[in-house]
Amino acid sequence: MSYMRKVPNTWWLQRRPYFLFIVRELTSVAVAGYCAFLLYLLYALGEGPEAYAAAIRMMASPTSTALHAVGLLLVLYHTITWFSATPKVLVFHIGEERVPAVLIAGAHYAGWLIVSAFVAWILLTTGTPG
Amino acid sequence: MAKTMELEIFRYRPEIESEPTLQSYEVPYNEEWVVLDAINYIKDEIDGTISYRWSCRMGVCGSCGMMVNRIPRLTCAAFLKEYYPKKIRVEPLDGFPVERDLVTDMDVFVSKLTSVSPWIIRNEGEEKPVEEGTYLQTPSELAEYKQYSMCINCMLCYAACPVFALDIDFLGPAAIALGQRYNLDSRDQGRDERQEVIAGHDGIWHCTFVGECSVVCPKDVDPAGAIQRAKLSSTADYFKDLLIPWGRRK
Numbered sequence: 001m002s003y004m005r006k007v008p009n010t011w012w013l014q015r016r017p018y019f020l021f022i023v024r025e026l027t028s029v030a031v032a033g034y035c036a037f038l039l040y041l042l043y044a045l046g047e048g049p050e051a052y053a054a055a056i057r058m059m060a061s062p063t064s065t066a067l068h069a070v071g072l073l074l075v076l077y078h079t080i081t082w083f084s085a086t087p088k089v090l091v092f093h094i095g096e097e098r099v100p101a102v103l104i105a106g107a108h109y110a111g112w113l114i115v116s117a118f119v120a121w122i123l124l125t126t127g128t129p130g
Numbered sequence: 131m132a133k134t135m136e137l138e139i140f141r142y143r144p145e146i147e148s149e150p151t152l153q154s155y156e157v158p159y160n161e162e163w164v165v166l167d168a169i170n171y172i173k174d175e176i177d178g179t180i181s182y183r184w185s186c187r188m189g190v191c192g193s194c195g196m197m198v199n200r201i202p203r204l205t206c207a208a209f210l211k212e213y214y215p216k217k218i219r220v221e222p223l224d225g226f227p228v229e230r231d232l233v234t235d236m237d238v239f240v241s242k243l244t245s246v247s248p249w250i251i252r253n254e255g256e257e258k259p260v261e262e263g264t265y266l267q268t269p270s271e272l273a274e275y276k277q278y279s280m281c282i283n284c285m286l287c288y289a290a291c292p293v294f295a296l297d298i299d300f301l302g303p304a305a306i307a308l309g310q311r312y313n314l315d316s317r318d319q320g321r322d323e324r325q326e327v328i329a330g331h332d333g334i335w336h337c338t339f340v341g342e343c344s345v346v347c348p349k350d351v352d353p354a355g356a357i358q359r360a361k362l363s364s365t366a367d368y369f370k371d372l373l374i375p376w377g378r379r380k
Contacts, residue, residue: 001144002227002235007295015200018292021340085339088355089362096273 030074133159136217166205182232192284202289223289246309251320278311287343303343303353
């Protein structure tokens with residue numbers, strides 16, 4: 001008769017890679033949460049200038065700033081781990097040689113940089129509201 | 131005085147105990163020994179009742195996989211010096227039912243392997259007659275799948291996978307990588323047939339991409355990569371079927 005070992009509920013605390021995996025998964029909540037927040041800002045914008053100005057004032061509060069800082073760290077962690085994973089999914093060969101992982105991940109970072117630069121350009125040239 | 135090392139071995143003898151125990155043994159410390167040598171020493175010199183699997187002692191047969199200090203390793207490739215002077219705990223591979231001591235029930239794994247039809251499948255009527263010779267393949271066509279053909283069925287990837295530990299029905303890393311090995315083979319036409327298992331209820335979508343299967347793989351097969359690639363092509367199939375329903379694959 002074979003014996004089946006039970007998996008403890010704390011399995012994800014028993015090895016560092018498992019813990020980092022769970023952290024990576026949980027950072028998705030921060031990404032989804034911030035998407036919801038951006039939708040709320042859009043909604044406020046639709047409600048008129050006063051509602052939007054109130055939302056912007058709320059964003060300037062210390063609590064909001066702290067939440068944004070924590071959110072940024074979580075989203076950065078999510079993005080970096082996601083980009084590191086991309087070479088496993090996107091496999092290209094040039095002849096018999098596989099395109100190095102660093103190039104695949106690097107292309108994602110480059111794309112991120114370009115989009116960020118574009119957003120920064122819009123913000124700097126049009127000025128932030130509030 | 132000669133150096134020694136402590137090995138803690140997982141024991142399960144169903145005829146005398148209902149729960150497993152750990153038993154400690156003192157073995158000579160030899161820099162050139164691997165964990166398997168130490169277990170063989172115990173078996174030969176201290177306690178002949180220990181049960182475990184091993185064969186080639188050179189990382190080819192894939193029989194001697196065990197949990198060494200909670201990490202799945204081929205014990206023929208895990209040197210004592212990596213752990214000395216700390217003690218080493220040896221347990222059967224995680225996730226599998228234990229038959230006795232360090233011996234697991236492999237039937238679970240073998241049935242998963244066969245479920246992905248790991249052989250070249252040709253469409254009906256498209257099989258080449260033997261007298262016409264072999265199917266030719268270019269080096270770049272070989273490169274597409276070669277990595278996934280290096281698997282030695284050691285099951286370390288399963289033992290590293292928390293999804294498999296929590297759900298034994300999950301098809302798992304090695305079986306999916308083996309399915310991909312044939313899917314990516316230019317001579318094969320059986321992808322759609324395998325899809326039912328690979329993208330089915332217990333297939334790729336159970337994988338949450340922990341990635342440890344690829345980390346512990348002694349042959350750099352990268353099953354995690356194989357699974358993610360299978361997810362990507364299954365998603366592409368879905369959108370192709372949705373957007374071009376008249377071009378539906380057979």
